[in-house]
Amino acid sequence: MTFKKSLLAVAALGAVLAMPLSAQAHRGWLLPSFTNLSGDSAWVTFDAAVSNELFHPDHVAMRTDGVQVLAPDGAIDKIQNASTGKYRSTFDVQLSKPGTYKIFTAGGSVMASYTENGEVKRFRGSAEDFAKQVPAGAADLKVIKSANRNETFVTRDKPTTESLKPTGKGLELVPVTHPTDVIATEPATFKFVIDGKPAADLEVTFAPGGHRWRASPGEIKVKTGPDGAVKFTLPEAGMYWVNASVRSGANARGGPPGAPQQGAVQALPGNGENASYTAVIEAQRP
Amino acid sequence: MKRSISLLTFAGAAVGAAPALAADLNVTVEIPRMTVAEYHKPYVAIWIEGADASAAGTLAVWYDADNREDKGAKWLKDMRQWWRKAGREMSFPVDGVSGATRAPGPQKLVFAGSKGALKALKPGQYNLVVEAAREVGGHEAVRVPFVWGKAGKPASAKGATELGAVTVSVK
Structure with a gap:
């Protein structure tokens, strides 16, 4: 776990260093x-x-x-x-x-989180699948849409x-x-x-x-x-x-x-x- | 002869208020001789540009109209100023406008004021544009100002690479 954390830290540092180039x-x-x-x-x-x-x-x-x-x-x-x-x-x-x-x-994708029976659920997929798989009027529904x-x-x-x-x-x-x-x-x-x-x-x-x-x-x-x-x-x-x-x-x-x-599913x-x-x-x- | 005179008179009468434009546009275009390994005669568009830089008519387009593949239309875009302002609105070939490419040397042309683009041209200040594009070569446009509506002295300009002297006179 410690190893993993330090890896993450290195990755984060790398991301920061790479910032001016990433554009x-x-x-x-x-x-x-x-x-x-x-x-x-x-x-x-x-x-x-x-x-x-x-x-x-x-x-x-x-x-x-x-x-x-x-x-x-x-x-x-x-x-x-x-x-x-x-x-x-x-x-x-x-x-x-x-x-x-x-x-x-x-293309596009939808990321969502919602609560069902007291449990946090996550979704990631197409807009079509979102409409099919995520219940309409789901509790605590949060959606992040992306399109490119x-x-x-x-x-x-x-x-x-x-x-x-x-x-x-x-x-x-x-x-x-x-x-x-x-x-x-x-x-x-x-x-x-x-x-x-x-x-x-x-x-x-x-x-x-x-x-x-x-x-x-x-x-x-x-x-x-x-x-x-x-x-x-x-x-x-x-x-x-x-x-x-x-x-x-x-x-x-x-x-x-x-x-x-x-680990635990995080809400958006x-x-x-x-x-x-x-x-x-x-x-x-x- | 008598017949053509009476036709002209009739045309003049039909125009009514517009001034009688019996004048023709005399143009000489020099196609330069080049010593290059691969020479193709240039594609050339000769067109009229108004004071606002829009095209006011196309007088001649020299290209490979006999080409088997697409009647030479592939190369029309290469006279790009003309193509953007006039060519892409036209449907080729055009009677009296389409013509074969020409060999190096001075090319003397007479555009009758009673025909084609000149027939509808309002009196005023214009540029005659000769635009040349050569396969495996360069592109150049030469502009020569002229006044349409009255006879004037010849004016000329010279290209640097793809065109030699261009002389224009309204007679």
Whole structure:
């Protein structure tokens, strides 16, 4: 037990020491070969990875089984030729329709605690399972929801916005400037919504690719206004990693789903919500 | 001849209040000769830019329209300023606009004021933009100002890499 405690202390210390780095560590991305294409035989190939440096696959491949495609008309399309290597996955999307495609992963989970027959119970799983497994009106119910989204956009011919409609779940980007129409050195605006409502005072990070050849990461951080809008100007052409996250209310670290609980089951300290958003966009040459 | 004159007169009458624009746009574009290992003739868009930097019409697009795969449309996006402002709104090929790529040397072009984009162009100050993109090469756009609505002296500008001199006159 003492040994375990000291291990924990070391781990905690390690976490503290790692803090300044953690902001730029393990970033997931879906990187398209082109964001603007013309002609009816257009295909785009993608790299998908989780890395420290942008956009160099230096950590682990992103799995492709959760990658979804929304066609310009809002129909569900598919990735093709998927392959996963040690450090990155690749796949293709055929742009058979004109307009903007959204390629994304989206997930969420629910953590909850409640009391049943005087005993504290914990739940961790999907929103669907939560609705099924946790009794409605459970006593002392506390819920921490989390949602994450990672996406990119490619446009064949003229940009469209049907596939970019927010789902109302988690943190999402709403185009003011179309995400495939961002031009280096020209001002652009995105809007962010959390559960469909403006995400005010949200810090949004724009991190340029090509990190390996720069002395500093060159990140740009901008905050959204009360309407959730963020105005930004990307200085140079290239691919950028866009990220924002919100954390509100209580926060509790839970074990992986299905892991046996050790010791007494603890109730969550309160309700809370975590949401993160990531996108890869191109700043085109003027 | 008599027939075309009467047609022109009729066209002039139909325009009504607009000033008679019998003028044509004369353009010379020099495609530079290059000594490179792999040379492809450039894809070129020749278009009109208004005072607010929006596109006011497309005069010519030179590309690989005979390409078997997708009729050369894949390369249209590479004239990227034109593509963003005008090209992506159009459906190719376009009669009187689509054309084959051209060889190095001066290319003399006459765009009739009675046809295409010029027919609807309101008198005023514009830029003629020649935008070139070469496979395995560079991209360059050259802008030459002109006034539409009256005859003017030729104006010209010179590209640095992908284009030579571009001369424009309203005659």
